[in-house]
Amino acid sequence: MPGPLDGVRVLDLTTVVMGPFATQILADFGADVVKVEPPEGDIMRQVWPFRSQGMGHIYLNANRNKRGIVLDLKRPEAREACLALAKRADVLVYNIRPQAMARLKLGYEEVKAANPRIIYVGAFGYSQRGPYAAKAAYDQAKQEGKRASLVEQERPNIFTTSIANIPPGATIAVEIEYQQAVRYDAGRFRLRFPMVVGPRYIPGAPAATMSGSGWAPDTDAVPDASRITPPVEHPGRGSINPVSLRIELDPGVPLAGLESPYHKIHITPLSAGRYEITLEQMSVPADRDFELVWQPAAGVAPEAAFLISPQGDEVFALLMVLPPGPTALERLRVPREVVFVLDNSGSMSGASIEQAKAALRLALVRLRPADTFNVVRFNHRTDSLFLGAQPASPQNVQAAERYVGGIRAEGGTEMLPALLRALDGQEQQGRLRQVIFLTDGAVGNEAQLFRAIRERLGSSRLFTIGIGSAPNSHFMREAARLGRGSFTYIGSPAEVQQKMVALFRKLESPALTDVQLELPGAGDAEVLPSPIPDLYLGEPVVVTLRTRLEPSRAVLRGRFGSTPWEHEVSLHRGADGAGLAAHWARAKIAALLDQRRSGAPDEAIRHAVIDVALTHHLVSPYTSLVAVDVTPVRPGDAGLHTHALKTNLPAGWDYDAVFGLGQGVTAGPLHVVLGVCVLLLAVALHVGLRRDVAFALGRRGRHGP
Amino acid sequence: MDRRTLRIAAVTLLAGVGLWQVGQGAWIYVKARLAQHLLHRAWALTLGGESEAKPWPWADTWPVARLQVPAHGVDLIVLAGVSGRVLAFGPGHAPGSAVPGAPGTAIVTGHRDTHFRFLERVKPGDEIVVEAPGQPRSRFRVRELTVVDSRTAVIRSGEDTVNLVLLTCYPFDAVRPGGPLRYVVTAHASGE
Numbered sequence: 001m002p003g004p005l006d007g008v009r010v011l012d013l014t015t016v017v018m019g020p021f022a023t024q025i026l027a028d029f030g031a032d033v034v035k036v037e038p039p040e041g042d043i044m045r046q047v048w049p050f051r052s053q054g055m056g057h058i059y060l061n062a063n064r065n066k067r068g069i070v071l072d073l074k075r076p077e078a079r080e081a082c083l084a085l086a087k088r089a090d091v092l093v094y095n096i097r098p099q100a101m102a103r104l105k106l107g108y109e110e111v112k113a114a115n116p117r118i119i120y121v122g123a124f125g126y127s128q129r130g131p132y133a134a135k136a137a138y139d140q141a142k143q144e145g146k147r148a149s150l151v152e153q154e155r156p157n158i159f160t161t162s163i164a165n166i167p168p169g170a171t172i173a174v175e176i177e178y179q180q181a182v183r184y185d186a187g188r189f190r191l192r193f194p195m196v197v198g199p200r201y202i203p204g205a206p207a208a209t210m211s212g213s214g215w216a217p218d219t220d221a222v223p224d225a226s227r228i229t230p231p232v233e234h235p236g237r238g239s240i241n242p243v244s245l246r247i248e249l250d251p252g253v254p255l256a257g258l259e260s261p262y263h264k265i266h267i268t269p270l271s272a273g274r275y276e277i278t279l280e281q282m283s284v285p286a287d288r289d290f291e292l293v294w295q296p297a298a299g300v301a302p303e304a305a306f307l308i309s310p311q312g313d314e315v316f317a318l319l320m321v322l323p324p325g326p327t328a329l330e331r332l333r334v335p336r337e338v339v340f341v342l343d344n345s346g347s348m349s350g351a352s353i354e355q356a357k358a359a360l361r362l363a364l365v366r367l368r369p370a371d372t373f374n375v376v377r378f379n380h381r382t383d384s385l386f387l388g389a390q391p392a393s394p395q396n397v398q399a400a401e402r403y404v405g406g407i408r409a410e411g412g413t414e415m416l417p418a419l420l421r422a423l424d425g426q427e428q429q430g431r432l433r434q435v436i437f438l439t440d441g442a443v444g445n446e447a448q449l450f451r452a453i454r455e456r457l458g459s460s461r462l463f464t465i466g467i468g469s470a471p472n473s474h475f476m477r478e479a480a481r482l483g484r485g486s487f488t489y490i491g492s493p494a495e496v497q498q499k500m501v502a503l504f505r506k507l508e509s510p511a512l513t514d515v516q517l518e519l520p521g522a523g524d525a526e527v528l529p530s531p532i533p534d535l536y537l538g539e540p541v542v543v544t545l546r547t548r549l550e551p552s553r554a555v556l557r558g559r560f561g562s563t564p565w566e567h568e569v570s571l572h573r574g575a576d577g578a579g580l581a582a583h584w585a586r587a588k589i590a591a592l593l594d595q596r597r598s599g600a601p602d603e604a605i606r607h608a609v610i611d612v613a614l615t616h617h618l619v620s621p622y623t624s625l626v627a628v629d630v631t632p633v634r635p636g637d638a639g640l641h642t643h644a645l646k647t648n649l650p651a652g653w654d655y656d657a658v659f660g661l662g663q664g665v666t667a668g669p670l671h672v673v674l675g676v677c678v679l680l681l682a683v684a685l686h687v688g689l690r691r692d693v694a695f696a697l698g699r700r701g702r703h704g705p
Numbered sequence: 706m707d708r709r710t711l712r713i714a715a716v717t718l719l720a721g722v723g724l725w726q727v728g729q730g731a732w733i734y735v736k737a738r739l740a741q742h743l744l745h746r747a748w749a750l751t752l753g754g755e756s757e758a759k760p761w762p763w764a765d766t767w768p769v770a771r772l773q774v775p776a777h778g779v780d781l782i783v784l785a786g787v788s789g790r791v792l793a794f795g796p797g798h799a800p801g802s803a804v805p806g807a808p809g810t811a812i813v814t815g816h817r818d819t820h821f822r823f824l825e826r827v828k829p830g831d832e833i834v835v836e837a838p839g840q841p842r843s844r845f846r847v848r849e850l851t852v853v854d855s856r857t858a859v860i861r862s863g864e865d866t867v868n869l870v871l872l873t874c875y876p877f878d879a880v881r882p883g884g885p886l887r888y889v890v891t892a893h894a895s896g897e
Binding site: 408668678680 | 712715719722723725726727731734737788792801816818819855879880
């Protein structure tokens, strides 16, 4: 009976199970499969049980419907014969590594020379240009007993380092180099150094697979859940992962302030205006973000900075321009509709929910009667104060304060329904709609959420406030960027007032929109990000560019509300910036991945990202770093054990609220036992007392008159 | 003050403290009993279609299911949430876990000295009957009894199967609260 693949000829170079099974399906559909075996035959022929030598059951079961030929491909004449077969075939299938095919001189180019129409199929572990390409090298070194390490990106702010073949009792040093652009906002520079991945809530239905060694199974919403949920040490067992820090800061200008809000630090001035910063304690547990904040002295604050780094015939540069200060701006006059969204999931339990509530209360009293507002709260369920936004009358604000006061933090983090409730497309004409999202961002389904923001934003603007000691910074930044808003962090109760006032100033001033950058004389410059995002009060324009011709001035245009704005700066080459090429490349990768989110074909984006990442030696969603020490350290017969390193629970978190199995007992038995003991003591004392009294009476009796 | 008065004062004080402690303990049990009576009333309202019917006006929880174990004469109303305030009145349904009787794993926690005392006597094969609003009455069979360390244990939520997990503290007779061990009763829908 003819099948759908009738007339298709398959040259089958596969052995063992995966390949033969694949080509057998083709054969079952009618293809003419010619199986090439080495002189000793497919190894599965020898697998017991069998009736006749060389006719193992697995072999028979995976090779029906095929024709066969014996060729020793290592011999030139056999290779010729194979190519002659390939000439008349439509498909060639192999399942050894591509490197091995190349050694046999049967790589794609060579086979293609014999038959340009050939479909060349390889079935092998990992892939040559995918996220797992480095894994093949790592895995091979691991099997061979060589020391190897692998760095992979799970999220832009989560990386996994794997190390193979650590001898018993050995100490391992892992050096990782990374670079990060310092954020400049409202006159202060901020450098954030995250030390712990807080446990993430994983929505979705569990899948059967475990791609990593985390505590959460993969789900349909978070296919890599088991890779982003490292095991967590119970805080009752003490803290682990001690960190010590030494920072050398070269601010370039005199400073008015230098501090670290979440850690106590020592500051030692060095020569040339530089500083050395260390932690006051020798080491601290890795359980919160470290932040360093510095403020240039009055009058020396930068209005524009231009850093440049020539590379070959190209120039990579970083340009920062600060739009004029608040004096030149008028306050926002349009009434606002403000939707507050409060995360009250279990991860917020403890210090976080108190900080979030305090921040929310400040924002509520700040509303003006002309504004309208609503409060949405979510854990695994979403509900809201009002059905729709209501005027900010004193009664309504009071009702909101009561509503917020009654909120407790427990349960899951189903963020998507809350986000959709806030971005419901109910914008009113003549009102500026601002969504203020207070959360620690402890979720694994960021991609799903970002898609929702992109699709549903409308004319709303989304502002994120990262709450707690270790918020998901990538979520805060990216959600605010896609939501065309801004972001801030609150990491301690002392910060609530100051950070919220700074945010109110942003919310209540017109944003600089439609920002365009012109670089006369450098027409070919590739400027990122593109388009330039809206800017809120105190935020500078920061772009990175690649060009062949170095620009000498920059013209910025934009609008504050309906008022056009233009600003020109002449570009004096600042200090040479090392690493600007890598910085540009990171921005380029982000821009490419953005295109994928808006529907560009996956395959093209993947190749473009890999090209950029390989040129600049970057770890990306598709590229990893692998290092192999060629000397074997593990004897072949020694076993290999694998285990995942634990992390701390972020400071201020409540273990039971996240992983909690609840408390299974009341204080009842304790009360009763204590009470009974005390009563027994009382009885004993009482009996003793009576005996004493009786004794005293008796004595008196004897000596009485 | 002579020694005798001092002693009498001490005895009175100790007796007072002792009675107060026993009273405190007893009150916990009385409250646990009483609350279930009020809860059965709120449950009737819930079945009548009222959502989040509060058993008393200042309550911050509401009934979500009725749990019966015929073999041990147990008939309990399960509340929403697992905070200490909730568990004082009844077993609590862990927020975020599946609705009892719906696909997935429903987790219900109770105190080992009040509502879930009976778990000590539960055996594999025992039947548990659960009613939840909007769900058909579902029957479960106890499959497994385990003790886990709450500092390391994770309860995996089942995919498509209907499971019920009852949790309480372990050991049953320990006096001090706050130990790390938990007693886990796993039951699977018996599918009639």
